[in-house]
Amino acid sequence: MEPKKKQGFFSVFLNNGKAYTLLTAVAAGLYPLLFYYTNNYKMINSWGHLGYFVSIFLLLPLVVFFVAHKISEVGFLKKLQPFVLPFLNFFFFFSYLNVALYAGFSWIRTLIIFGIAILLTVVLRKFFKKIIVFQLILAVIGFFTLTPVVLKQLNYSKEWMKQPDNIEAAIFKKKPNIYYIQPDGYANFSELKKGNYKIENAEFESFLAENNFKAYPNFRSNYAATLPTNSAVFMMKHHYYNNGSDFTETIDARNVIVSDNSVLRILKNNNYRTFFLTEQAYFLTNKPKLGYDFCNFSTKEISFVTTGIGNPKDVIEPFKDYLETYKEGPNFFFIEIFNPGHITNTINDSKGVEGERDHYIESLKESNKKLTELTKTILANDSEALIVIMADHGGFVGMTNTGESYTKNSDPDFVNSIFSTILAIHWPNGQAPKFDTKLKTSVNLFRILTSYLSEDDSYLSNLQPDESYIIINFGAPQGVYEYINGKGNVVFKKY
Structure with missing residues (x-):
């Protein structure tokens, strides 16, 4: 058996x-x-x-x-x-x-x-x-x-965050209140007039000019999305999408933006009180430790299961309250609004090229209303404010959905629709520094502002390359590519 x-x-x-x-x-x-x-x-x-x-x-x-x-x-x-x-x-x-x-x-x-x-x-x-x-x-x-x-x-390396000089120890000679307002997806005035946009926006452009803002034509972002752009902006350094190792979004970007970065360190070293006001909890979904002194969101009110995008939370009334409560500066405000935004992310939700453009135009009008009210509120309380209106990327107008941006395309109108961003600055006393001509891309914004406030031109010797990068998944080998070079010309060079 x-x-x-x-x-x-x-x-x-x-x-x-x-x-x-x-x-x-x-x-x-x-x-x-x-x-x-x-x-x-x-x-x-x-x-x-x-x-x-x-x-x-x-x-x-x-x-x-x-x-x-x-x-x-x-x-x-x-x-x-x-x-x-x-x-x-x-x-x-x-x-x-x-x-x-x-x-x-x-x-x-x-x-x-x-x-x-x-x-x-x-x-x-x-x-x-x-x-x-x-x-x-x-x-x-x-x-x-x-x-x-x-x-x-x-295995994520923070090597890219190290500064090449002692800019984090910069001492400001002048300390105006600083208001950094970021309207998501707002293309530059110069691009709105042409290319895939061709949108009439003269009223708001005139409003800023009448209120002593200086606009910077052809200004653009270095990256094609909110997280990679802002992590580069607040570290004043290129990360190249984690040196090409990540094809989704920048690793640890939320912690870099709202917890600890070079800009926050500089501001705190100069005794600035810091505020972060946002319509959406997008930067807070992983409940990071807040490096700002004040925020209109509490991490306790953010769900564990969320995309960070929902019904927008008002930022204007809390902003007015903070202005009333903290009249004595110096104060730094980072105010994020989600208009005009960009076209839809997926083809299934797309209204087509013209339909998405029409939606962008309507959202642009809403953005202008918010920016106008914020600007009027600031100037009524703080006529010598340093106000920076700078978007995170363009509106992707001319495409059916943002997913098209991951396919190689050498059309300048297509590429500029991704990266073109508004930059308008209200300089205290209306006196822009002579080196503001170096304001070409967003990665260098705060390094240039630090040089201006500290009256130390030496920090300008370490400006980052004015190059714009994108992730390509289709039409070429997958990877990170330089899409616009330092001269503003469309190129296609693998990183």
């Missing part, structure tokens, strides 16, 4: 009648958890987020599945017992995937998932354990997909 062969775990698991309650619960949440982290890591890279998501995706189903299974063993409910765990598994698995895909909750989608879970329970109950195995295999794949994302963060 041959000895009985020892069966493997999966063979035993598939062929016996045990429920495996806890394994079923883990299978429902593990892959969606890993999937969510892989696709959103830079927005949730904190210990608080890890604890929250482990609790929601793993601990919660463990408790619910265990309790539900125990209840189903009681009396008349025993007839439903074979259906309880399959239903819960399907419902939790697809609910978590829904959260992972949409970064939010919807009652309508939840009701649809509820119906799908009932249907799958009836149709696939006999194959349920095989489905659990499949979910666990997905989790293994998810683990290997997440690993390089985490390793990239752990």
Whole structure:
């Protein structure tokens, strides 16, 4: 008589009648958890987020599945017992995937998932354990997909943040209140008149001129998105999308922008009080430690599951309150508004080239209203203010969606639509420094302002190259490319 062969775990698991309650619960949440982290890591890279998501995706189903299974063993409910765990598994698995895909909750989608879970329970109950195995295999794949994302963060080098001189120790000879207002996606006046825009904006342009603002034609950003632009602006250094190692968004950008950077260090060394006012919590999704003294958002009010974009929060009234409360400076305000913004990100939401352009025009009008009110409020209280209106990137007008920007295109109107940004400055006493001619791209803004305020021209010897960079995924080998050179000409040179 041959000895009985020892069966493997999966063979035993598939062929016996045990429920495996806890394994079923883990299978429902593990892959969606890993999937969510892989696709959103830079927005949730904190210990608080890890604890929250482990609790929601793993601990919660463990408790619910265990309790539900125990209840189903009681009396008349025993007839439903074979259906309880399959239903819960399907419902939790697809609910978590829904959260992972949409970064939010919807009652309508939840009701649809509820119906799908009932249907799958009836149709696939006999194959349920095989489905659990499949979910666990997905989790293994998810683990290997997440690993390089985490390793990239752990191996992230901050070498690019080091300054080539002692600019962080700069001593200001003059200390006006500084107001840095960033209207998202606002193209330069010079570009609005031509190219893919051809938008009438004379009224607002005249308003700024009448209020002693100096506009800088053909000014542009160095990067094509909000996070990479702002991290470069506040560090006054190029990062080249993490030296070409990251093709999504700049690693640790939120912490650089709102927690600690060269500009904040300079301001604090010169005893500036610092304020960050924003309509959206986009810079705060990973709940970073705030390096600003004041902010109109509390990290406690920001959901763990969010894209950071929702109903805009008013910045004008809080700004007026701060002006009234803190009349004695020096103060630094970073005010972020999300108009005009840019065209839609995806082709599915696109209204077409003309439809997106029309939407941009309407949003530009809203932006002008906010900028006008902010400017009037500042000048009514602080006539000698240093006011900087500078956008983070262009509006991408001329495309059906921003995704087109990832495909190689040598058309100057196309490229300038991405990078062209407004820059208008109200200099105290109307006296711009002679070296303001060096204001060409956003990465050098604060280095030039520091030279102006400290009256030390030596900091100008370390200006960054006025080059603009983009990530290309299609039409050329994937990578980071120089798209506009230091002379303002469209090029295509792989970094």
